[in-house]
Amino acid sequence: MAAARTLRIGLIPGDGIGREVIPAGRRILESLPSSLNLKFNFVDLDAGYETFQKTGTALPDKTVDTLKKECDGALFGAVSSPSTKVAGYSSPIVALRKKLDLYANVRPVKTTAGNSNGKPIDLVIVRENTEDLYVKEERTIEGPNGKVAEAIKRISENASFRISNIAGEIALRRQNIRAASPTSTRDQPMVTITHKSNVLSQTDGLFRETARRALAAEKFSSVFVDEQIVDSMVYKLFRQPEFYDVIVAPNLYGDILSDGAAALVGSLGLVPSANVGDGFAIGEPCHGSAPDIEGQGISNPIATIRSVALMLEFLGEEKAAAQIYAAVDGNLDAAQFLTPDMGGKATTQQVLDDVLKRL
Amino acid sequence: MAAARTLRIGLIPGDGIGREVIPAGRRILESLPSSLNLKFNFVDLDAGYETFQKTGTALPDKTVDTLKKECDGALFGAVSSPSTKVAGYSSPIVALRKKLDLYANVRPVKTTAGNSNGKPIDLVIVRENTEDLYVKEERTIEGPNGKVAEAIKRISENASFRISNIAGEIALRRQNIRAASPTSTRDQPMVTITHKSNVLSQTDGLFRETARRALAAEKFSSVFVDEQIVDSMVYKLFRQPEFYDVIVAPNLYGDILSDGAAALVGSLGLVPSANVGDGFAIGEPCHGSAPDIEGQGISNPIATIRSVALMLEFLGEEKAAAQIYAAVDGNLDAAQFLTPDMGGKATTQQVLDDVLKRL
Ligand SMILES: CC(C)[C@H](C(=O)O)[C@@H](O)C(=O)O
Ligand SMILES: CC(C)[C@H](C(=O)O)[C@@H](O)C(=O)O
Numbered sequence: 001m002a003a004a005r006t007l008r009i010g011l012i013p014g015d016g017i018g019r020e021v022i023p024a025g026r027r028i029l030e031s032l033p034s035s036l037n038l039k040f041n042f043v044d045l046d047a048g049y050e051t052f053q054k055t056g057t058a059l060p061d062k063t064v065d066t067l068k069k070e071c072d073g074a075l076f077g078a079v080s081s082p083s084t085k086v087a088g089y090s091s092p093i094v095a096l097r098k099k100l101d102l103y104a105n106v107r108p109v110k111t112t113a114g115n116s117n118g119k120p121i122d123l124v125i126v127r128e129n130t131e132d133l134y135v136k137e138e139r140t141i142e143g144p145n146g147k148v149a150e151a152i153k154r155i156s157e158n159a160s161f162r163i164s165n166i167a168g169e170i171a172l173r174r175q176n177i178r179a180a181s182p183t184s185t186r187d188q189p190m191v192t193i194t195h196k197s198n199v200l201s202q203t204d205g206l207f208r209e210t211a212r213r214a215l216a217a218e219k220f221s222s223v224f225v226d227e228q229i230v231d232s233m234v235y236k237l238f239r240q241p242e243f244y245d246v247i248v249a250p251n252l253y254g255d256i257l258s259d260g261a262a263a264l265v266g267s268l269g270l271v272p273s274a275n276v277g278d279g280f281a282i283g284e285p286c287h288g289s290a291p292d293i294e295g296q297g298i299s300n301p302i303a304t305i306r307s308v309a310l311m312l313e314f315l316g317e318e319k320a321a322a323q324i325y326a327a328v329d330g331n332l333d334a335a336q337f338l339t340p341d342m343g344g345k346a347t348t349q350q351v352l353d354d355v356l357k358r359l
Numbered sequence: 360m361a362a363a364r365t366l367r368i369g370l371i372p373g374d375g376i377g378r379e380v381i382p383a384g385r386r387i388l389e390s391l392p393s394s395l396n397l398k399f400n401f402v403d404l405d406a407g408y409e410t411f412q413k414t415g416t417a418l419p420d421k422t423v424d425t426l427k428k429e430c431d432g433a434l435f436g437a438v439s440s441p442s443t444k445v446a447g448y449s450s451p452i453v454a455l456r457k458k459l460d461l462y463a464n465v466r467p468v469k470t471t472a473g474n475s476n477g478k479p480i481d482l483v484i485v486r487e488n489t490e491d492l493y494v495k496e497e498r499t500i501e502g503p504n505g506k507v508a509e510a511i512k513r514i515s516e517n518a519s520f521r522i523s524n525i526a527g528e529i530a531l532r533r534q535n536i537r538a539a540s541p542t543s544t545r546d547q548p549m550v551t552i553t554h555k556s557n558v559l560s561q562t563d564g565l566f567r568e569t570a571r572r573a574l575a576a577e578k579f580s581s582v583f584v585d586e587q588i589v590d591s592m593v594y595k596l597f598r599q600p601e602f603y604d605v606i607v608a609p610n611l612y613g614d615i616l617s618d619g620a621a622a623l624v625g626s627l628g629l630v631p632s633a634n635v636g637d638g639f640a641i642g643e644p645c646h647g648s649a650p651d652i653e654g655q656g657i658s659n660p661i662a663t664i665r666s667v668a669l670m671l672e673f674l675g676e677e678k679a680a681a682q683i684y685a686a687v688d689g690n691l692d693a694a695q696f697l698t699p700d701m702g703g704k705a706t707t708q709q710v711l712d713d714v715l716k717r718l
Pocket of ligand 1: 094
């Protein structure tokens with residue numbers, strides 16, 4: 001038998017319910033069937049608003065260094081945003097994405113067999129993760145008529161190309177998986193480019209053009225390429241979500257679209273994401289720190305468990321990922337152990353146990 | 360009997376189905392009951408992509424001058440966007456909003472009694488209409504690694520204040536109308552401020568702070584003021600739209616949110632808007648030029664008819680507006696004459712006739 005592959009995983013629970021769900025993610029990794037021949041080392045890392053309050057920085061250098069030098073991947077929980085402006089504080093996840101050049105934010109949104117009232121949704125939003133308004137270059141001028149603030153929206157050919165390229169690759173990979181499934185109804189992979197080039201002809205125009213060029217590559221010849229203006233994309237997403245496969249978008253539109261898509265499947269507590277760079281991936285549930293339910297032991301671990309699978313997928317462990325997805329689908333379809341956000345009464349622990357049982 | 364008030368209305372059909380719906384809007388104005396004591400003069404004006412192709416400009420000076428000097432209000436249909444970049448072309452409606460300082464884009468989204476499967480939705484999006492990324496200040500640099508394009512997002516205290524102020528006033532006005540209705544379930548007006556200040560602390564931070572300040576005025580003491588980060592706003596809008604009353608947002612978020620809200624009520628063909636400045640209003644259906652159905656006589660005139668009412672509301676003619684809204688609600692609830700976007704088989708003309716009959 002071949003030597004086990006050992007993956008070193010950074011655990012960054014962050015704030016709020018991040019501390020309740022990340023341990024569940026760790027348990028999933030520890031409990032993978034031994035036939036997969038995977039071993040994990042874990043390292044606990046700090047980031048978040050509480051870290052900021054204790055140390056004056058929301059993202060300690062040690063966290064970034066350890067991830068860079070010692071880890072293959074990581075799990076990130078959530079961070080609280082202070083309710084009023086706090087000098088010196090800025091979101092550590094946005095910084096982390098940039099510092100590790102995790103240029104793609106991948107957000108699959110999917111109904112399961114038992115969980116689609118209506119047509120099944122199975123789409124993924126591939127969000128550019130390093131630029132757009134997230135460069136956070138802002139300034140404020142005190143004018144004669146009051147303050148005027150400006151922010152830069154930056155779109156580069158480079159970043160637009162690589163995000164569109166990975167979107168195309170994800171579309172092909174999904175098609176391969178579908179090809180193996182007897183129930184699949186889609187016969188051609190599709191990528192929908194989202195932009196607002198009717199107003200932003202240079203920035204979003206560059207994104208649109210570059211995406212078209214990237215997706216015109218020979219390797220994507222089987223992919224149907226389409227586009228939607230962002231406002232109309234939100235409309236269509238809501239009216240006919242079953243139509244979409246891969247949606248590629250600049251950072252901010254991707255942020256907005258992925259929350260919109262999450263609403264379609266019932267709860268943000270179900271929706272995973274991965275921040276993906278070359279050879280590195282951070283799994284991150286999309287739900288945020290959820291101060292309203294913190295400490296009650298009822299946060300939904302599904303988004304994190306799916307994020308674990310998504311991270312593994314991008315670390316080349318597709319088989320492990322598939323087993324985790326199947327266990328989650330089993331839990332959801334049985335609908336016996338669901339957290340309150342899903343209309344159930346189960347605790348985080350009960351949902352985790354049920355998924356572990358199915359693994 | 361008092362002398363009739365005469366309103367001079369510019370008619371700008373623009374492109375595509377704009378030419379089918381604007382005449383319907385005119386007919387509504389011409390057919391208002393004489394008891395309202397209103398007269399209308401109309402002036403036909405050009406704008407749009409076809410105008411650009413003929414004259415080299417999408418928004419002729421004559422159109423702007425006539426609106427400024429001779430009109431009290433206007434109706435705008437829609438404009439086509441060219442499918443690839445065309446040098447020198449830029450959207451005339453965006454320019455018009457700025458040139459006439461129509462600083463508020465008001466977009467009510469509402470289910471009618473017969474048309475809500477689920478809880479009734481009755482909200483309005485109040486979108487800042489002059490700045491944000493719509494200032495269209497862009498540049499492109501040829502870097503060593505390819506092109507980099509930048510756009511300015513500009514948020515001013517001034518514009519943020521006046522949009523928040525009008526949002527508050529709209530909330531109060533809506534509360535007055537509700538107070539007169541026996542079926543109303545909301546007992547307090549509410550304004551939800553939308554922003555992304557967790558990332559854009561200066562620009563969206565300024566919007567948020569200024570909106571808070573504007574809405575803290577004594578006259579708004581009865582208004583409940585709330586806020587939502589834009590991604591979470593889209594999520595909530597899809598999950599519990601019945602919760603919202605007035606949503607105030609910077610330009611781009613307002614653009615996206617209003618399409619999202621339109622999806623909730625079944626068709627963009629139902630959703631009106633008004634571009635409002637001091638003493639001037641342009642009614643504009645939200646649906647766009649819809650090249651797919653152009654020329655078939657089946658475009659839905661409801662969005663335009665409601666835009667006529669909305670325009671009148673902002674020109675101080677609330678009674679006329681209320682009568683038009685009621686006639687439209689009657690048409691929708693009867694569901695006898697509906698255009699294909701609503702699942703019906705009626706033509707534009709049949710829907711118009713049915714609304715006129717109810718007026
Ligand atoms: C917390 C916030 C900075 C973040 C973002 O805007 O990217 C979040 O909304 C997300 O989608 O991960
Ligand atoms: C056509 C386009 C420029 C416009 C906008 O973005 O404002 C449209 O989407 C709208 O909402 O009126």
